[in-house]
Amino acid sequence: LALALATVMLSLIFRGRTLGDPRLASLKKLAWAWSLENALLAITVYHRLLIYIGFNGMTRMRVVGLLGITCVVVGFTLVIWKIKFHKRFLWLIRRQFWTVAAAVFVYAILPVDMLVHSYNVRRILAGDPAPTVQISVHPITNDGYLVLTPLLESDNEIIREGIRAMLAEKRDELEISSRLRRTAGWTAYQISDHRLEQHLQELSTQLESMSDDDHLEAAQERFYEYTYQWY
Numbered sequence: 186l187a188l189a190l191a192t193v194m195l196s197l198i199f200r201g202r203t204l205g206d207p208r209l210a211s212l213k214k215l216a217w218a219w220s221l222e223n224a225l226l227a228i229t230v231y232h233r234l235l236i237y238i239g240f241n242g243m244t245r246m247r248v249v250g251l252l253g254i255t256c257v258v259v260g261f262t263l264v265i266w267k268i269k270f271h272k273r274f275l276w277l278i279r280r281q282f283w284t285v286a287a288a289v290f291v292y293a294i295l296p297v298d299m300l301v302h303s304y305n306v307r308r309i310l311a312g313d314p315a316p317t318v319q320i321s322v323h324p325i326t327n328d329g330y331l332v333l334t335p336l337l338e339s340d341n342e343i344i345r346e347g348i349r350a351m352l353a354e355k356r357d358e359l360e361i362s363s364r365l366r367r368t369a370g371w372t373a374y375q376i377s378d379h380r381l382e383q384h385l386q387e388l389s390t391q392l393e394s395m396s397d398d399d400h401l402e403a404a405q406e407r408f409y410e411y412t413y414q415w416y
Contacts, residue, residue: 191223195264220265227258241415242316243301256288298329306335321412327377347408353395356385
């Protein structure tokens, strides 16, 4: 918020009659000092996000946070460029909109859950169980489920059985939705559903132990209670 406000304030200050004021050089020096402070602020915000990620893994919102702060930093850099090279206010507004549009586009085309949980799975398999909380408490898209299967080989029984229960439950959901899609026709076809369903069918022998509902629910409950310590 402070970075965004600084961007707006500097944009409004360095325009119109201010650019012809004889005290402009002194004002620019103050602007450079403020810009340096805001650069340090941006570094601390990135650092804070990395602390959160280091504590218990990646989430979609942390991806949004990284893109958002990057967007603000780029916007602030554009303001400095405008001041230094005497660009017009309209030039700045256009490029600010381009920056926001680029961030939205990047988020829209990225397989966010796949990237997020690939990172989390790598950390878990490396011996850091904290990111399991992001698997346990947040909804996961189909591309995210695809990268969870290596955890079936985890040394931690609670994690291994919890993931097995999650995948078995998802397989059952996909089988039901697959039957509904067949009655609805080709317009209901989703390639992500089809890919994940095929993948889980290949793992059917590993998921067989979760055919009993009581066993499945017990494994999920243990997994949730275990992971919640890192919430």
